Each structure stands twice: as structure tokens, then as C-alpha cells.
Amino acid sequence: MSDGLFDDPVPERSSGITAASPLAVRMRPAHLDEVVGQDHLLRQGSPLRRLVEGSGAASVILYGPPGTGKTTLASLISGATGRRFEALSALTAGVKEVRAVVEQARVALLRGQQTVLFIDEVHRFSKTQQDALLAAVENRIVLLVAATTENPSFAVVAPLLSRSLILQLQPLGADAIRVLVERAITDPRGLAGAIEVDADAVDLLVSLAAGDARRALTALEVAAEAGDHLTVETIEQSLDKAAVRYDRDGDQHYDVISAFIKSVRGSDVDAALHYLARMMTAGEDPRFIARRLMILASEDIGMADPTALPTAVAAAQTVQLIGMPEAQLTLAHATVHLATAPKSNAVTTALAAAMGDIKAGKAGLVPPHLRDGHYSGAAALGNAQGYAYPHDDPGGVVPQQYPPAELVGVDYYRPTSHGVEREISGRLEKLRAIIRRKRGDQ
Numbered sequence: 001m002s003d004g005l006f007d008d009p010v011p012e013r014s015s016g017i018t019a020a021s022p023l024a025v026r027m028r029p030a031h032l033d034e035v036v037g038q039d040h041l042l043r044q045g046s047p048l049r050r051l052v053e054g055s056g057a058a059s060v061i062l063y064g065p066p067g068t069g070k071t072t073l074a075s076l077i078s079g080a081t082g083r084r085f086e087a088l089s090a091l092t093a094g095v096k097e098v099r100a101v102v103e104q105a106r107v108a109l110l111r112g113q114q115t116v117l118f119i120d121e122v123h124r125f126s127k128t129q130q131d132a133l134l135a136a137v138e139n140r141i142v143l144l145v146a147a148t149t150e151n152p153s154f155a156v157v158a159p160l161l162s163r164s165l166i167l168q169l170q171p172l173g174a175d176a177i178r179v180l181v182e183r184a185i186t187d188p189r190g191l192a193g194a195i196e197v198d199a200d201a202v203d204l205l206v207s208l209a210a211g212d213a214r215r216a217l218t219a220l221e222v223a224a225e226a227g228d229h230l231t232v233e234t235i236e237q238s239l240d241k242a243a244v245r246y247d248r249d250g251d252q253h254y255d256v257i258s259a260f261i262k263s264v265r266g267s268d269v270d271a272a273l274h275y276l277a278r279m280m281t282a283g284e285d286p287r288f289i290a291r292r293l294m295i296l297a298s299e300d301i302g303m304a305d306p307t308a309l310p311t312a313v314a315a316a317q318t319v320q321l322i323g324m325p326e327a328q329l330t331l332a333h334a335t336v337h338l339a340t341a342p343k344s345n346a347v348t349t350a351l352a353a354a355m356g357d358i359k360a361g362k363a364g365l366v367p368p369h370l371r372d373g374h375y376s377g378a379a380a381l382g383n384a385q386g387y388a389y390p391h392d393d394p395g396g397v398v399p400q401q402y403p404p405a406e407l408v409g410v411d412y413y414r415p416t417s418h419g420v421e422r423e424i425s426g427r428l429e430k431l432r433a434i435i436r437r438k439r440g441d442q
Contacts, residue, residue, distance in 0.1 A: 022218070023220065024221075026189045027190050032053070037172045041167050047167075048060065048165075051077045060145055060146070061156060061160075061164045062074070062148070063148055064170065066149060067213045068170065068211070069169055069172075070169060071120065071147060074145040074147065078116040084113050084115050086142075090120065090122055090124035101142075102117075102142060114140075116142070117136075117145070118146075119145075122155070123150035123156065130160050131159070137164070146164070150321075151321055154321070172209075173211070174207075177205075177213060180217065181209075182202065184220060185220070195230055196230065204235055208283060219239060223239070225238070257275075257284075257292060259275050260275035261296055263275060264296055264300075268339065269339035273332065280331070287319055291316065293315060293316070293331075294313060296312070298348075299345065299348050300343055300345055301344060302345065303344060303347060303415065304346075304420055305341040308337065311334050311337045315334035319331065342418035343418060344416045344419070346413060350414070357410070364405055366404065367405070368381075371383035388400050397434045398435075399436070399438060
């Protein structure tokens with residue numbers, strides 16, 4: 001039920017679908033009741049549901065990863081009573097084609113017929129091509145339904161964004177993929193119950209789909225050509241790759257991510273890449289992997305390599321911006337960086353020690369000279385009096401008590417001799433010596 005269910009960017013009418021059409025095309029939802037997933041966009045009264053039911057009038061940009069329903073929803077919108085359908089692919093259409101479609105829509109509107117214009121891969125349209133649509137969209141000569149896997153805020157011109165609803169589709173969950181696979185096995189449009197499919201084979205198809213319906217249905221169709229009994233082994237042989245025994249919601253999910261993190265922490269870059277590849281092949285959510293790398297960057301590397309965290313954050317942002325499969329390289333980039341970086345848990349242990357003291361009741365009064373003095377009466381209370389401003393000192397560091405009296409002299413952060421912390425260690429020793437020296441001492 002997705003743009004992933006269409007090999008061609010121009011949705012075919014049901015009359016053009018034959019027994020020779022790809023399984024994904026044959027199983028395209030013919031009406032709203034067959035759509036699974038995207039419940040957050042299709043609830044009663046929502047703008048998208050009104051469009052599908054024929055009462056909505058706003059143009060929409062459908063934004064989401066492959067296989068989440070963008071093209072299917074465009075096809076359903078086009079089927080609303082009284083509408084004609086036109087489709088353009090940004091890969092092949094130029095400004096000339098855009099203007100021709102708009103002119104045809106103008107003529108149709110004079111006959112009382114509204115045109116739904118579906119544009120696949122709209123992020124590939126140039127600014128000139130997008131600008132050619134503006135007047136037609138604003139004057140509702142066409143009802144634009146555009147699909148993109150890129151963030152529209154970066155990929156679509158602002159005037160077109162302001163004239164359209166932005167609807168973000170989510171990857172299909174395992175339950176939704178399972179419904180589609182099982183429907184394809186039994187439905188007359190699909191395999192019509194002609195083959196027996198083992199339960200664990202269905203599980204594997206769901207796992208390999210990674211939220212993309214076309215991927216699951218294509219794998220099912222290819223494997224079904226091998227005979228009338230579909231097993232895990234059949235799927236493995238048909239796809240020419242070993243099935244990854246990996247349940248995103250079960251023990252393997254936690255075991256593999258645990259092994260991945262421990263390999264990065266242990267600086268075994270090759271093992272880390274193995275587990276990364278295993279997760280990505282199995283369709284693990286790349287955002288989950290990116291989040292774990294961000295956590296590890298602070299927890300296990302910290303100040304030994306201060307560039308580790310920015311690298312992990314950049315990887316997470318890239319995953320969000322470009323999606324899979326391109327983001328696989330970004331995750332590998334971050335994994336290699338973090339696995340080969342010097343390791344230190346000094347930041348982790350420092351925070352744990354400080355929080356441990358807080359829980360133990362060691363949270364004394366803030367020294368008076370550090371308290372806020374920006375209010376009337378602060379001076380009379382002795383607040384902010386005698387504070388030494390570090391920038392007034394040539395060295396930028398002055399002797400001064402910063403912690404509560406109960407914690408003077410306590411060392412929480414103990415840098416290692418790894419990476420950048422080797423330099424920090426010597427500098428920190430000098431800083432503490434100056435800060436903790438009594439004023440007036442030389």
C-alpha cells in the first residue's frame with residue numbers, strides 16, 4: 001500500500017492491471033478500507049481522508065520514506081468522483097510538460113472537471129519547474145498531490161509549501177506489512193492461495209521489508225516462482241542472500257544492538273561493522289542505531305575525542321534528512337569514527353559520582369560570592385560580594401571557592417591518558433591548583 005507498490009510513477013487504472021502485472025501493482029489498495037498504516041493521517045475528518053473521500057480541496061505534499069503509501073494515496077485521491085488524473089515524474093518531466101498539463105487542466109475545469117496532478121519525486125523538480133505550478137495550485141486549476149522522500153522544507157520552494165498541506169507518512173509497522181503479505185497470499189488479485197507459506201517465512205518477509213511494502217511483496221513474488229511451498233530457505237535462495245535471523249521486537253534485536261555497542265566500545269571496528277550491516281540488512285530503524293551511537297559518544301568516548309559526539313549527532317541528522325539506503329554510509333562513517341576513537345568513561349563516572357553525592361545529601365549552600373546579585377537588596381544580604389571576575393586576571397583563572405563548603409577539594413572528573421584527555425589531564429591539574437589556592441597566596 002505504498003508508492004512502493006508502484007514500479008511506475010504513473011499509477012495505473014485498475015483496468016490496466018493484468019495477471020502479468022507485478023504482484024505489488026496487483027495488490028494496490030483499490031479503496032480506503034484496504035489501506036493499512038498512516039492512521040494518524042486518515043482519521044475521520046482529517047484533511048487527507050477528506051481528499052480521498054472527494055470532499056477536500058487543499059493540495060498536499062506527502063513526505064515519507066519509500067513504501068509508506070504516498071503513491072497509493074495519490075491514486076485513491078484521483079479516484080474521487082468527478083476528478084481526472086494526471087501524473088508527472090520529476091525524473092522525466094520539464095517545464096514544457098508541466099505547462100501542458102496545467103493547460104489541459106484549465107480546459108477540463110471549464111467542463112466542471114477537477115484535475116488531480118500527481119508529481120512523484122517532486123524534490124527533483126528544479127525551482128523553475130516548481131514555480132511553473134504556483135498559479136495553477138493557488139487558483140485550484142489543479143489539485144496537487146506531490147510525493148517526496150526528502151524533507152519538503154529543504155526540497156520544495158517556499159511559495160509552493162505555503163500553498164500546500166505537508167503530511168508526513170511513517171514507515172509501515174510490522175503488523176501492517178504482515179497484513180499486506182498475508183492478503184497477497186490469499187487474495188484473488190495476488191497468489192490466490194495457490195502456494196503454502198510457512199509462518200516463519202512470513203516472519204522473514206516482514207523483517208526484510210524494513211517498513212517498505214513493495215520490498216516485501218517483491219520478495220514474496222520472486223520466492224513464489226520457485227514452487228508451491230514457500231519456506232525461509234526458499235526466500236534465502238530466491239533473494240540470493242542469507243536471511244538475517246533478527247526479530248526487531250525480540251531477543252535478537254537487543255542481542256545484536258548490545259553486541260554492536262560493545263564492539264564499538266571495545267574498539268573492534270570490524271565486529272562493529274558486522275553488527276551494523278546485520279541490523280541494516282534486517283531493516284532495523286536507522287534512527288535507533290543513530291541514537292545509540294550518540295549515547296555511546298558521551299558515555300564511552302567523552303573528552304578523549306570531543307569530535308565523536310558531533311559526528312554521531314551529524315549522523316543522526318543525516319539519517320533524518322536523507323533516509324535509507326543512502327544513510328547506511330553515514331552510519332558506517334560514524335561507527336568507524338567511534339570504534340577507532342580513544343575511549344574514556346571519565347565523563348560518565350564524574351557525573352555519576354557528583355549525582356551520588358547529591359543523593360547522599362551533599363548539597364550545601366551556594367557560596368555567597370557566587371549568588372545572584374541582580375536584584376534589589378542582594379548586596380545587603382552579602383550576595384555576589386567579593387566575586388573575582390576571571391577575565392580581569394591575565395591568566396583568565398583566579399583562586400576562588402566554587403563548590404559548596406562540604407565539597408571543596410573533591411575531584412569528580414578524572415581524565416584518562418587516552419586521546420585528548422592526556423592533554424586535559426595536565427591542564428586540569430594546573431587549573432585546580434590555581435582555583436583552590438587561597439587568595440593572597442603566591
